[in-house]
Amino acid sequence: MAQEIDEQFYERADAHIHLSNEQAQSIGRGKVSASMMYATARFNAWVSATGFSEKEQMASTRQETIEYFVEQYRSMLESNLDDYISNFESYMQVGDTNV
Template sequence: MQGFYQRADAIIGLANSQLGEDAHSGQVGASLLYAAARYSASVASIGFVKGDDFAKEKDDIVEFYVKQYRQMLSDNLTDYAQNFDQYININKQS
């Protein structure tokens, strides 16, 4: 599980490095969401031989990823709310 969080933190670090005069957090967040969707589509396609077969599974694939994202987002929003003052101070120090 440690590797899971290390990879996530590395991706967050990369996203944070994109912040600046040319991109605010909303723009970087949108790019990150797009990248996650594009990567997930690639991962989901593994094992399929035909595009038609892959397309038939689209709704189930979307449902799976949306369910996972919803749970992860909910968990992180709860964590952020419970640790709000600490996280705000971390963000101000950066």
């Protein structure tokens, strides 16, 4: 199921981050994070559904689909946490509120 990273991968990710940074200015990071995770889960459920012609097919791969997306998220989260730990001083300058 894994796909190669295309040339626009980080541009699309940055667009989502930019929108989240804008929203966080008025509502708070925690609420924006929760909304973003929900949107990602909802979109990924839809992406998964588009690969099937019957709900029984989708249901039969439910656990495999969950494991795939959780594994991908975990890998990306670990990588980004390691990046922030390694670059904490430069990323987290006083007053910086953006990702």
